Amino acid sequence: xxxxxxxxxxxxxxxxxxxxxxxxxxxxxxxxxxxxxxxxxxxxxxxxxxxxxxxxxxxxxxxxxxxxxxxxxxxxxxxxxxxxxxxxxxxxxxxxxxxxxxxxxxxxxxxxxxxxxxxxxxxxxxxxxxxxxxxxxxxxxxxxxxxxxxxxxxxxxxxxxxxxxxxxxxxxxxxxxxxxxxxxxxxxxxxxxxxxxxxxxxxxxxxxxxxxxxxxxxxxxxxxxxxxxxxxxxxx
Numbered sequence: 001x002x003x004x005x006x007x008x009x010x011x012x013x014x015x016x017x018x019x020x021x022x023x024x025x026x027x028x029x030x031x032x033x034x035x036x037x038x039x040x041x042x043x044x045x046x047x048x049x050x051x052x053x054x055x056x057x058x059x060x061x062x063x064x065x066x067x068x069x070x071x072x073x074x075x076x077x078x079x080x081x082x083x084x085x086x087x088x089x090x091x092x093x094x095x096x097x098x099x100x101x102x103x104x105x106x107x108x109x110x111x112x113x114x115x116x117x118x119x120x121x122x123x124x125x126x127x128x129x130x131x132x133x134x135x136x137x138x139x140x141x142x143x144x145x146x147x148x149x150x151x152x153x154x155x156x157x158x159x160x161x162x163x164x165x166x167x168x169x170x171x172x173x174x175x176x177x178x179x180x181x182x183x184x185x186x187x188x189x190x191x192x193x194x195x196x197x198x199x200x201x202x203x204x205x206x207x208x209x210x211x212x213x214x215x216x217x218x219x220x221x222x223x224x225x226x227x228x229x230x231x232x233x234x235x236x
Contacts (some may be wrong), residue, residue: 051226130183
């Protein structure tokens with residue numbers, strides 16, 4: 001009669017336990033109830049109701065294929081690696097809910113050759129430059145002087161402001177731009193004629209951090225909710 005050694009038994013038992021635990025952990029991590037624990041941080045303001053799959057689609061191929069492709073890339077056999085687990089979130093993901101025809105600064109515009117130098121300072125070709133997800137805020141760009149990258153030569157005819165735009169640019173007071181103008185031009189509101197009547201920078205910063213919208217709630221375009229977004233797929 002064939003006798004199994006105690007060491008072999010322990011190896012088999014250990015392997016079975018490891019397999020069961022691995023499958024159990026993988027299953028638990030895919031449950032909707034565990035999304036907030038798997039996430040690298042809280043959702044940004046306005047995205048609280050979204051589920052992970054709204055932005056994170058499964059990567060192409062199965063797990064083994066993804067591992068093999070990335071190993072091949074690491075050793076130089078393959079030119080490019082592949083997404084692992086989930087696909088990278090891109091501008092396309094954002095625009096599925098946020099695309100609008102009235103955008104003053106759409107991402108594709110900055111792919112024009114004339115913005116080549118500007119995007120070296122701030123890459124406006126991608127949403128996540130200013131809107132990094134899982135930070136529980138609206139805007140994550142560090143410095144609110146980004147207008148300087150394109151508007152150094154701005155001249156406003158019949159300037160309505162009591163302090164001219166030209167003077168503000170000369171003094172490099174770029175933070176004042178956002179006190180009058182929202183970047184994407186999505187709000188309907190009356191721009192003040194006096195700098196003293198503009199939205200204070202402290203209020204703007206609170207808005208960026210997830211606070212109340214100081215420009216008002218009258219918008220030209222409202223982003224789709226997840227329910228509305230899913231319905232667009234049903235129509236296709």
